[in-house]
Amino acid sequence: MEPRQPHLSENCRAVSDVLGRVGDKWSVLIITMLGDGPRRFNELKRMVNGISQRMLTLSLRGLERDGLVTRTVTPSTPPRVDYELTALGRSLLGPVSALSAWALDNRGEIRRAREAFDAAAVTDMQLKTAVNKYTTI
Helix, strand or coil, X not given: CCCCCCCCHHHHHHHHHHHHHHCCHHHHHHHHHHCCCCEEHHHHHHHCCCCCHHHHHHHHHHHHHCCCEEEEEECCCCCEEEEEECHHXXXXXXXXXXXXXXXXXXXXXXXXXXXXXXXXXXXXXXHHHHHHHHHCC
């Protein structure tokens, strides 16, 4: 039996940094859309419902910076820009797909848990209000 690794803050920062990139909603959707092959910027914009041009640009730039996406410019009028997953980006498809499947499989249970929590919070707040009302008299 190997000794357990002590908690290392540098490891936590590294994991947090990567999860910050791949865990935001736009990056996950973009990675999923690029899973079928290269896409043009405007094609991605149409496919990723609700994303602004600026946010798509920023997300793609971040994914490119992290080595998950490549950007290819083909000189033409207007210039053609294609985005494609790198090998590293393709290796992320499995975990992202698994997380997406888990979210879809469990969305009903999560919704019910949220509703129960919210209802309990309201009841708790009403009880505290009633107690405060009677204790301040």
